[in-house]
Amino acid sequence: MRQLFNQLISFPYFFKIAQISFPYLFLLSILVILLGVLWGVFFSPVDVTQGEVYRIIYLHVPAASVAQSIYYTMVIASITYLIWRIKMASVFMISMAPLGAIFTFLALFTGAVWGQPTWGTWWVWDARLTSTLILLILYLAIISLFSSFDRRASTDQAVSIVVLIGGINLPIIKLSVEWWNTLHQSASITLSGSSIDNEMLIPLLISIFGFYLYVTAIGMRKMQVEILKREISHNWVKEIFIEKR
Amino acid sequence: MIKVENLSYSFNDFPLLENLNFEVNPSEIIHLKGENGSGKSTLLKILSGILNNFQGKVLSTTKNVFFLGHNLGLKDSLSVKDNLLLDYRFNSEVDSLSEALKLFELNSMKETKLFNLSQGQRKKVSLVQLFLSKYDLFLLDEPFANLDQKGIELIENTIRHHQNRGSSVIFTSHEDHNISSRELVL
């Protein structure tokens, strides 16, 4: 177990694994997403209250879920980096943050597209939307930190500090936004709605699974690129590319 | 007093110091030489504890270390006197201050704010600190820069004065100085 972990955090080993598994993982994720979304769009029943529009949840919910999960995994990576100085953890954070931002934006965008016909507005300052917006800002802020330092180690550490504090803060922000919301707004709009039907749930779960696979695949690819950037002068990188030729 | 074993330090994977080994004995004055960018300042920062992610060992018998860096650590908006008395390194008697200021010809500027002073005068202020403070080890980065001949002699005397009290001194300089007991080239 320990050995496996040590191997996974070594750059050359990870690079090789990612190189081999990326095409399969990527293809599989596309297939699973297609399965989930197509099933959801063409074969699941129409929502009684919302009509056909609701079908965007097959994109919206997975995106929102992925957007949050990425942040939590980044928090774990930041702790790992701050305590054990494992470089792979910082590679992970730096590779995943842009993905997190993209998926958070996607969640907000699909939410707006969903909200317009359903509730007649693109945007409400509802607790969940507000904290998702803050999550997006947090991701962008972290990304803006990438180029602020001359030293790579400094960037890594700064990013971990900010990710960690943001991680501690995120639940607090969510809670306070909820309190703020209950005080400011009489609950006219609720996003949760009625409990979800099984026939909708299964394609949704498939779609969520597909999104996670996709993020894993793309994340691995991005990590490979980041590793190459850092290790460009190392022998193992040269060996790989000379072998290729 | 201080012993360095296999000291290495790198900046962005670029090795700046590699496998340094040397020893500093009490009452020794060491002239640290090397080209620009050879890591002289970095070595002094490591010895003083400012930088600490180096490889190798730095064994020291004293924690009583005086550091004079490239940036002098003076505050523009404070007077000369405040700059000296409120300096973290100041560990002498307040009474000895005016004596030292006279010696360095700064007595008339005691209450002057530092931003009115020239570069050379600022350097002198920080050298008053060097003169007054009592430490076991002095790490001086370019103490002779920006000084006239008279100032240079003052510093050489100050360094000797500390040596006689049993302190060791490591300084960097591009010129030759006959006060050093040993030269160390990076």
Place this chain on the structure above:
Amino acid sequence: MKSFYFKTFQRDSKVYLSRSSSFLGPIVFFLITITLYPLAFGSDEEKLAELSAGIIWISILLANLLSHQFIFNEDYKDGSLDLVLASGKSLFLWASIKIFVNWYFSSLPLIFLSLLTSFMLYLPFDAALILALTLFLGTPILSMFGALAGALTLERGNIVGSSIVIPMCLPALILGILAIQSYKNEELFFYIFLLAAFLFFSIPILIASCLGAIRLHFE
């Protein structure tokens, strides 16, 4: 011979007081921001009364973050930070003192000023007192976040630092405003308690983060 920490206190206080810019800067910034709101929203008494707590909190938040941005910056540039690190003393206490001095000279005047401006924005007097209390608890949090922003961007000192910490300050802002808005209810104590708890837990976490951020410029 004065102790290291006493010197830090005296040095920073003297530096602060010797410069009108560092002392008056946040005050001017705060006053002008406050003035912007009626100019933008109109002088309607009721509307302003409703917005006043938020206006004051936002203005203080921005003024506070700005005034704490460069708290470690100067020490970094002029070499004082080198001497602090070389001294081998506890940096935690050192950073706390620095932040406290800055808070004392830049945030405390703003709290008093906010009481004054609350009348100009038609906030009821009882609510204004609660406003002052929430600011008293909230501004140290903002100060520490501002210091963290500065510590992260020591070399460059750019907008990145503050844009990172503003989202982190949101709980303080929200709790403060919630407390003011419920100044007639018992919920007030709940929000005040939460704000105090947020402050309490922020101190060790944020100051440690500041030190971590400073350290990364010395690696």
